[in-house]
Amino acid sequence: MPELPEVETIRRSLQEPLEGARLLSVQVRDRRLRRPIAVAALERLNGRQIADIGRRGKYLLLHLVGGGGLLIHLGMSGRVVLVPRDTVLDLHDHVCWQFEGDGARCGVEMRFRDPRRFGLVLSRATGDLGEHPLLASLGPEPFDAAFSVDYLRERAARSRRPVKNMLMDASVVAGLGNIYVCEVLWAAGVNPKTQAGRISPARWARVREATIEVLAGAIDQGGTTLNDFRDPSGEMGYFQVRLQAYGREAQPCLRCGSSIRRISQSGRSTFYCPGCQH
Numbered sequence: 028m029p030e031l032p033e034v035e036t037i038r039r040s041l042q043e044p045l046e047g048a049r050l051l052s053v054q055v056r057d058r059r060l061r062r063p064i065a066v067a068a069l070e071r072l073n074g075r076q077i078a079d080i081g082r083r084g085k086y087l088l089l090h091l092v093g094g095g096g097l098l099i100h101l102g103m104s105g106r107v108v109l110v111p112r113d114t115v116l117d118l119h120d121h122v123c124w125q126f127e128g129d130g131a132r133c134g135v136e137m138r139f140r141d142p143r144r145f146g147l148v149l150s151r152a153t154g155d156l157g158e159h160p161l162l163a164s165l166g167p168e169p170f171d172a173a174f175s176v177d178y179l180r181e182r183a184a185r186s187r188r189p190v191k192n193m194l195m196d197a198s199v200v201a202g203l204g205n206i207y208v209c210e211v212l213w214a215a216g217v218n219p220k221t222q223a224g225r226i227s228p229a230r231w232a233r234v235r236e237a238t239i240e241v242l243a244g245a246i247d248q249g250g251t252t253l254n255d256f257r258d259p260s261g262e263m264g265y266f267q268v269r270l271q272a273y274g275r276e277a278q279p280c281l282r283c284g285s286s287i288r289r290i291s292q293s294g295r296s297t298f299y300c301p302g303c304q305h
């Protein structure tokens with residue numbers, strides 16, 4: 028499942044080719060996503076110019092000059108790829124956009140590809156995409172100053188829920204999924220079962236730093252494998268990052284050698300080290 032680092036990597040890959048390009052046309056080959064695509068509304072964006080490619084949590088935001096734009100969520104298996112316009116269609120290419128503009132832009136096509144169709148492609152003609160109702164309840168971005176130790180303490184105050192569940196809550200911090208929460212808590216040396224309200228300020232500081240380091244590291248690694256990641260003929264599967272805890276059940280902890288344990292929290296697998304996560 029695509030997590031924040033994959034979405035950020037896609038955002039970066041689109042920024043340079045598409046910034047300033049003008050939407051020329053769009054084909055919707057299958058409108059049955061998590062919400063049906065509003066085809067006429069999507070077509071009404073033709074002729075508009077892309078101002079910027081943004082990201083909020085796990086949403087990609089294609090902002091248009093003058094307001095409005097596209098809001099794309101990758102769901103369980105979605106991707107956004109840039110390919111030469113004459114590239115053979117993939118079975119799961121549900122939406123294709125063409126552009127006009129200088130040089131390479133006019134020969135490029137952006138495709139939304141999603142085998143399981145849990146993704147979203149939404150459009151707005153006007154206004155700030157960042158104020159879309161789907162984004163209204165999202166907490167701060169992990170890289171923002173608002174994601175501070177004071178903020179974490181405030182959100183955790185008197186909370187008895189496990190710290191892992193708190194960090195999985197998108198209203199607490201945007202875009203942190205199951206894999207990266209496990210990685211962050213391992214890096215911070217914090218037991219995922221610890222009640223959020225019992226974590227000290229010094230430990231919250233470690234959680235905050237680990238969040239930034241783990242995500243930034245994954246984005247860097249994603250950048251180095253970007254060509255494979257974008258390969259239109261490649262197999263599904265997102266770029267592989269070096270995971271320290273997630274998926275390593277019964278293997279020795281890379282820090283203390285204890286056996287990594289897997290438990291279930293709110294129906295999701297948690298991987299942690301009972302030897303060095305307290």
Ligand SMILES: [Zn+2]
Nearest residue numbers: 280283300303
């Ligand atoms: Zn350990």
